[in-house]
Amino acid sequence: MEMRIAGTERESVVDGPGLRFVVFAQGCRHGCRGCHNPDTWNQAGGALIKVEDLLEQIKTARLIKGVTFSGGEPFLQAAQLAWLGREVKKLGLDLITFTGYTWEVLLALAEEDNAVRELLLVSDYIVDGPFIQEERDLELPFRGSRNQRVIDAVRSRQAGVVIEAGFS
Ligand code: SF4
Numbered sequence: 001m002e003m004r005i006a007g008t009e010r011e012s013v014v015d016g017p018g019l020r021f022v023v024f025a026q027g028c029r030h031g032c033r034g035c036h037n038p039d040t041w042n043q044a045g046g047a048l049i050k051v052e053d054l055l056e057q058i059k060t061a062r063l064i065k066g067v068t069f070s071g072g073e074p075f076l077q078a079a080q081l082a083w084l085g086r087e088v089k090k091l092g093l094d095l096i097t098f099t100g101y102t103w104e105v106l107l108a109l110a111e112e113d114n115a116v117r118e119l120l121l122v123s124d125y126i127v128d129g130p131f132i133q134e135e136r137d138l139e140l141p142f143r144g145s146r147n148q149r150v151i152d153a154v155r156s157r158q159a160g161v162v163i164e165a166g167f168s
Helices: 051-060 074-090 103-112 114-122 153-159
Strands: 002-012 020-025 047-050 066-070 094-098 125-128 149-152
Touching (some): 002 074, 020 051, 051 074, 066 074, 074 094, 103 125, 114 153, 149 153
Parallel strands (some): 020 066, 066 094, 094 125
Antiparallel strands (some): 002 047, 125 149
16 A cells, blocks of 8 residues: 655654654645645655555664654545554554644544544544644644644543643
């Protein structure tokens, strides 16, 4: 199974807690003003790669605590990333997915789209919402604007309300 990526980062410390392997998905339709990665918007851009090959790369990154899916918009390639996410979890790694959709919109999309539901289910944490320039805050850990939330996806699903994770 193939997907389009803008790139990968084998040892990031800025995309979630601990050392993380990051997959930057190619393609985004949110069009946030002030986006730092407009090169990731084109859904026909980036590079095609087999998700099985991404998994092999992740397996060789021995010191990582977890994996982060960022973008671009990971939920535009939800089927591929849900598969990769399940394999990542089998390795004992945690999974953070960044998205320009809000949690509430994702829950609604998941009603109609199995792949979206599966990527939501496999993610330990979701960092949600578009980048809003007026809400920009350089002090925030792992996100760019104050409207974005680091959501504990597991506890939020169980509780039926958004529970934010206390990353710092
Ligand atoms: S969701 Fe992210 S990649 Fe997409 S336009 Fe907004 S800031 Fe850029």
